[in-house]
Amino acid sequence: MTLDATLTLTIARLGARGDGIADTPAGPVYVPYALPGETVRVSLPAPDPSTGRAARSSMGRADARAALIAVEHAAPDRRAPECVLFTRCGGCVTQHMSEATYGAWKRDSVVTALARAGIDTPVEPLVDAHGTGRRRVTFHGRRRQDADGVDDAVGFMAARSHDLVPVAHCPVLDPALARAPAVALDLARLLLPKGKPLDIQITATTSGLDIDVRGHGPAGEVERRVLTGAAERLDLARLSIHGDLVVERRPPGIAMGRGLVTPPAGGFLQATALGEETLARLVTEACDSAPGRIKRAADLFAGCGPFALRLAERAEVHAVESAAAALAALDRAFRATPGLRRITTEARDLFRRPLLPLELNRYDAVVFDPPRAGAEAQAREIAKSQVPLVVAVSCDAGTFARDAKILTDGGYAAARITPVDQFRHSPHVEMVGVFVRTGKARRR
Known part of the structure; x- marks a missing residue:
């Protein structure tokens, strides 16, 4: 197979970014906007003139990404896109997928990441949290x-x-x-x-x-x-x-629960209102279903309070976040909202200074929602603690699986893992994992 050829391929499966994957003697070829079972005509990039080999991707691998020329035999689950810019604009990658194909692919991305980390835990069906759209x-x-x-x-x-x-x-x-x-x-x-x-x-x-x-x-x-x-x-x-x-x-x-937050300019927010509400509902339901009543909870990587303000309807909350402006917004909203239990705040870089077991053991539940890089350092400290309930929220399946593995190796059992979709038509998926301490942390 020459890399500058126009080829006809059969798509075998979907990749992590939503591309169709065709298996060839030279290795897998990734075809954007193609579906399993389809026969497609594609062109592949010319080889690097300096080496005669395939161009290298940003990950250092041979770039076997093809350009879709035509779908010669369409899969039954192909649908018409809703936007005239689809395939031109880089924002959406899945408008050609049926809802069933899309939902299964997105859930499978979580299942696959967990399996690679050695975690055999049932994954709930994908929850649609697109709502009225991205805010x-x-x-x-x-x-x-x-x-x-x-x-x-x-x-x-x-x-x-x-x-x-x-x-x-x-x-x-x-x-x-x-x-x-x-x-x-x-x-x-x-x-x-x-x-x-x-x-x-x-x-x-x-x-x-x-x-x-x-x-x-x-x-x-x-x-x-x-x-x-x-x-x-x-x-x-x-x-x-x-x-x-x-x-x-x-x-x-x-609006965050009963509170009304004025976030700092450009500060982090969940992509959709329903996405935030769904993630918060899963967090609070986990706390409400805990064997003992949750009196004190820690909200780590708390942002401006989407979880803390809702958790404070039932428990005292200590919110920890590196961005002081976000914590100030949370504190103002807490003080302006009647009927909440106490919320305290702490500006702290949890990547460099994670809460230690002695600090963590004060709480009946710990919630953490880190950036895409995950919370490896903090997860290692939680795994050494005796916190009865941990709720992990994530926007990256790979780092979520890594952190979940740290917790399960430390004596926690994954009670429930729920994927949440608030980034419709993109490869991104949110996850909420509920972990319950079942044994002592292993010594390393």
């Missing part, structure tokens, strides 16, 4: 110049490319973000003349659009006046540059 979006703003002149555009990047695909409408966004592309373009036209590419993050809140612009650099006084006028004209709740507040016309609120 936050980041548009890229670019100034493009050609023979016809200058064109300012906002949109998403093409798959595995730096090419901008202009976007006027995105079907996976919450309706509250319907005007977000036009607003982003308006702001881009004000800022792009400085010549720097922009990332414009827009969040739908209870009081309107909250926008944080990245890539521009600090705004001068003239730019601040211009942007303040734009925020008034566009009726924005808040506008900031690199997290630095330009103007706040109304506090941008995010």
